[in-house]
Amino acid sequence: MFAWLQRLFSGSAPEPVRFSAPESERSAPPEVTPQPAVACAPAGPDPAAVPGPAPVSFEQFDRVNRAWEGWLFARSGEDTGLEMTPTEARVLDALEGINTSQQSGVALVRRMPGLIPQLLQSLRSDGFSGAALSRTISSDVVLVAEVIRLANSCYIGTGTTITSVEHAVILIGQEGLRQLITSVAFRPIIDMHSGHYTRTLARRLWAHAERCAVANRVLAEQSGIEPFDAFLAGLVQSVGLIVALRIMDQVAKGEHDMGSELFCARLAGAARSLSCSIAREWDFPPAVIQALQEQGGPRKGAQMSALGRLAMLTDYLARLQALSRLGLLAGLDQSLLAGLPPAATHCYQLLAAAPEERAA
Structure with missing residues (x-):
């Protein structure tokens, strides 16, 4: 399990992913605003x-x-x-x-769901489409909820609501998905x-x-x-x-x-x-x-x-x-x-x- 996670967070630059938008949304692709990194660490060695x-x-x-x-x-x-x-x-x-x-x-x-390693590997593969990634995510109800929630958090206060998994995948982007999927993969299931x-x-x-x-x-x-x-x-x-x-x-x-x-x-x-x-x-x-x-x-x-x-x-x-x-x-x-x-x-x-x- 560690091997693919290590590749996920390795120091080498990740391969680009080319997402293919659904036909209904290609004419007006969503605008993605990069989130600045939070610089909370000291500048020098600690x-x-x-x-x-x-x-x-x-x-x-x-x-x-x-x-x-x-x-x-x-x-x-x-x-x-x-x-x-x-x-x-x-x-x-x-x-x-x-x-x-x-x-x-x-x-x-x-244990980690079998589709999690598959998703993370796909995110490092050149040319993997948003439609195919969305179909894979759609087979896990927890991932669907998390992806939709994260996408809608980008539009809080705008009156816009994201309901399509594929639209959410395109909006979040590769890095956002890597972090989200890793978090879900490690989160224990807590039976209330x-x-x-x-x-x-x-x-x-x-x-x-x-x-x-x-x-x-x-x-x-x-x-x-x-x-x-x-x-x-x-x-x-x-x-x-x-x-x-x-x-x-x-x-x-x-x-x-x-x-x-x-x-x-x-x-x-x-x-x-x-x-x-x-x-x-x-x-x-x-x-x-x-x-x-x-x-x-x-x-x-x-x-x-x-x-x-x-x-x-x-x-x-x-x-x-x-x-x-x-x-x-x-x-x-x-x-x-x-x-x-x-x-x-x-x-x-x-x-x-x-x-x-x-x-x-």
């Missing part, structure tokens, strides 16, 4: 790109992490979390069984009819992952890190925990008594192992897997790879920004930003401009 210690201190990480877990599990500040409930213990046992089995966690993640924890937390976690992935990729371009590796690390970092939510629902059977501090600490480690296992089976680059292994909080004297440092920085700042926006921190204490790499300011601004997480 210390986050240099292997070294964690970019945040233990005290910073611990304070934000506690608040983040409290928000996810609706845990009050008075909860001591010194003991786990029997349900929490069963969940951790189940996750340990998955992590130590041949199955790993990849079987619990929806599933259990309490999936319904409550999965969308929050995936929104967080997407924001981290975008921030990773923007900052990586000026940090000496492969942008696609950074993008993948941001996306897959939360996949293990999203898989764990399904296990929690299966074990809990309607009970909502999970979220103690001890459970959250052990859950984070088990979820990280799941993410690494899934990344290996999906043939992700070694740099991505190493970066995932390096997460879990600052450790005294431990050295982190450049990508590991960037992933920790964006994850920390995304949590900090979300908690501050939700009013769950007692003021944005400057100590939470003290000593961070120069890229932190740009990253925080980028995250602040991203859409808010949807309420559960």
Whole structure:
């Protein structure tokens, strides 16, 4: 799976695609206005790109992490979390069984639809017509909805509505389609009819992952890190925990008594192992897997790879920004930003401009 994604985001210039408009629209082709790139990254090399210690201190990480877990599990500040409930213990046992089995966690993640690689390959083929691409997209209801939505976003406030998939394909263009299809390919299917924890937390976690992935990729371009590796690390970092939510629902059977501090600490480690296992089976680059292994909080004297440092920085700042926006921190204490790499300011601004997480 990684091979064709790597080709998609390779440094070489993509081959042009010649779209053929439908007969009814050839006389008046839609005008496409290029969208300027957002320059959020610092101009020079960033210390986050240099292997070294964690970019945040233990005290910073611990304070934000506690608040983040409290928000996810609706845990009050008075909860001591010194003991786990029997349900929490069963969940951790189940996750340990998955992590130590041949199955790993990849079987619990929806595999990429077969037409996604076909579409991305087509987008790199010279002379591929808009009509043929539209027919392929039309076989996937999720892609149809996303393509129409994105095309209509270009015409907000004009009174014009795009209803034709082929018209939408021509309007969006090659680069827009590449980004949209890749996003859809990686987005987990979240069944809102599933259990309490999936319904409550999965969308929050995936929104967080997407924001981290975008921030990773923007900052990586000026940090000496492969942008696609950074993008993948941001996306897959939360996949293990999203898989764990399904296990929690299966074990809990309607009970909502999970979220103690001890459970959250052990859950984070088990979820990280799941993410690494899934990344290996999906043939992700070694740099991505190493970066995932390096997460879990600052450790005294431990050295982190450049990508590991960037992933920790964006994850920390995304949590900090979300908690501050939700009013769950007692003021944005400057100590939470003290000593961070120069890229932190740009990253925080980028995250602040991203859409808010949807309420559960």
